[in-house]
Amino acid sequence: MYGKINTTVGPALISSTYLLCIWCFYLNPQVMAQILKDMGITDYEPRVINQMLEFAFRYVTTILDDAKIYSSHAKKPNVDADDVRLAIQCRADQSFTSPPPRDFLLDIARQKNQTPLPLIKPYAGPRLPPDRYCLTAPNYRLKSLIKKGPNQGRLVPRLSVGAVSSRPTTPTIVPATTAVQNVLINPSMMGSKNILITTNMASSQNTTNESNPLKRRHDDDDDDNDIM
């Protein structure tokens, strides 16, 4: 087994460790301090050098690992400059992205700026985007218990995770089948709108209507704004 490794991976391994040794010779604190000085950075904590060295080492090893893979894929005996170049290019597209170019920005700006500013509806209460774009939905789901408890007659909303359930048009209330014990509706986690929608039932409707201190009028089609 070892023999097999040596014949296939061996030469690539040797050449890459050779490269690594060369690099390690140069990756020392003095060199890093000199680099910082050349870039005009004079004011830095001493730990910065360590972090930079760590980054440099990690980057180099990642690139060389990738280069090894590429060269073995191309069935070459050694890792050569082309492999390293390819590795750098692929990594650059992944981790070091840069902001969009100016012409693109000008283009989308022109498109965006052509639409007139939307009119503001009066009496709208807290002006927030549709619920699916807010972070006001509950991010937990309560599991139903198997045995049906004594809380049958009480308010039993069925809450589920995330934005799906917060659509006002699809109230997923199934009161009778699943009995949920000890429902803790934490209004601070949900906007009042959500309480309004998911607990769309007789018992708690009045309370939730008033829960909004700004006394917003209940408006079901608020979310159907044509924002898109």
Next chain:
Amino acid sequence: KPEGTANAATPQAGNGAGESDGGTTNNGPNGGSEKRCERASSVSRDGETPKPVIAVSTVVPARAAPVPAAVPEVSAPHDRQTLLAVLQFLRQSNLREAEEALRREARLLEEAVAGSGAPGEADGTGAEAASALLSRVTASAPGPAAPDPPSTGASGVVTVSGSASGTAAPGKVGSVAVEDQPDVSAVLSAYNQQGDPAMYEEYYSGLKHFIECSLDCHRAELSQLFYPLFVHMYLELVYNQHENEAKSFFEKFHGDQECYYQDDLRVLSSLTKKEHMKGNETMLDFRTSKFVLRISRDSYQLLKRHLQEKQNNQIWNIVQEHLYIDIFDGMPRSKQQIDAMVGSLAGEAKREANKSKVFFGLLKEPEIEVPLDDEDEEGENEEGKPKKKKPKKDSIGSKSKKQDPNAPPQNRIPLPELKDSDKLDKIMNMKETTKRVRLGPDCLPSICFYTFLNAYQGLTAVDVTDDSSLIAGGFADSTVRVWSVTPKKLRSVKQAADLSLIDKESDDVLERIMDEKTASELKILYGHSGPVYGASFSPDRNYLLSSSEDGTVRLWSLQTFTCLVGYKGHNYPVWDTQFSPYGYYFVSGGHDRVARLWATDHYQPLRIFAGHLADVNCTRFHPNSNYVATGSADRTVRLWDVLNGNCVRIFTGHKGPIHSLTFSPNGRFLATGATDGRVLLWDIGHGLMVGELKGHTDTVCSLRFSRDGEILASGSMDNTVRLWDAIKAFEDLETDDFTTATGHINLPENSQELLLGTYMTKSTPVVHLHFTRRNLVLAAGAYSPQ
């Protein structure tokens, strides 16, 4: 219809190609002009004026004539250039259909000629150029993607912004070229190279010699050429992969540049290969935009005469390609005047960029019925009523019925209506206003400093509410902390179950909904995943915005102290955010070089303000909420119109990235502070610099005018707060026709007189300044012991 004409066009190209092997010269130009006529007819069928296209068709044969045009593809690339120019014209004249038809055809044409990366053709040169051109065509035919190969000995050939970079350009050209700001030729020329790389040093030295030998009065103006030419020539060498020439060019000339460009030069020195440029968007933008220089006509004539001599043609072409020279009639400027205005990455601002009308007046305050109580009997909306005991204040009394001509119409942009709670706030505001201290050189405000201890250099943003009741701090550990400044603690709203139990009709229902058990002086808001660089309270104190390095802007409720919305749009650190003075809108600016205008109920931005060459560091609303000012790392300040996203003002003059901005309360002036330690004052209406306040020795990171605009307070990283006399600074402005036309202002050296006081802290940089409604100064910073 367009398809029909397109089909007609391509066989012609094919025919031209077929016959060109025979070497006949006639078919090329004729083929070209025939194509043109086809296009003209298609345009006329659309019912648009065929004029521009016909003009082109007459031009094309004339230009194509000197070129042997053995291959019609040769005429095609400069067709492309004229095509783009025509497209741009059609777009500007709103001839949409014609433009679309032309664009569609142009795409097909480009595909037909895509294979041959033929360069553009020479401007009126002789047969020698033509043969050189021919050799270029054959030489570059197999390698379409390669940039210009070094000139084949015929160094007299000048390629005038042809798309020589072959296939790299066409894909981009269709979408890129026709846009408002950069010129067509500028975009194309970004990929081209002028002349021989080895000669660049000589060109530059020659120009340097000429300028240094010119008359004193012209020398200062012409010296503005050095920096942009140096950078552009260097970048061209790097982009075209002449690394050694680039290095020696840099070594030789970087010491000659002005001191305030040193930071840029340091960045440039690390850019030695073409791959390095790829990640640096700022440098790429610099390459494709034209550096603006403002030179008097006399100096310009001198320069032009010198450069148009035969041996200097190269550098003249480089100048034409990369620089935009804004000529004005009048006296040449002195070095001092020039130094005050230059420094930005884009040069100065063109005079016409600052000419559009800006509504800098304030919106009329709404009339509010003040309930008369025994304390004060002000009936504030009855102007004639002599019941007032206190002197009238500008905002409420003596309101003239006619509209301020400089104020925007009330409904220019939609603004939210006033709620009852807002009206109560306004009444409170007016009551406080009456107790406001009148500041002046002999009555300086007291400064109350809030020091954040144990922040370990993690305090990255601070904001204070307008009524000075809450302070928010954004930290590098991604938390936002809210403190109550007054003894009243912070409470959150009760749970739903408890809310159902309260009496909704009672007078103090707003107190009863608050849960006493949650009372505390500090509330911590968790949610961001990176340092929080910007914070802003809403005017009604219901919301807090925070912007972070994770690319999002979060809206927090100050009644439940939870996060409501995360606005995603910038995918890069967002350096600053601010609510509009009327609420509902907010602006954010970040690393992606744009500022975005949002409304709280839209998950996407409403406006995108693009134009800066580097990160947008600072964003502020004008008091009338119709304009947004942005300060950037490219050392310019831009003023944007909220209504249509246009840039209405560009202010240059800072020598470092701008970190603070503030509008004066009357809306007429803007104060900006940057890393160069200077505070600059700008008149928005005229678009001119009106003052320069020197004194700080480090970055000015916070600025604020007093409530009535009498005093400007500036806080800096040099651990001081300085107070400046704003009334005196804006007092005597020369706004005669000359200065408005040319933009020259002689700034008096009066920083010392304007400085009213310097207040030192014990090693605490002043991150935020705030004037309370009674004109007390609150300052905030984190103690950072050194």
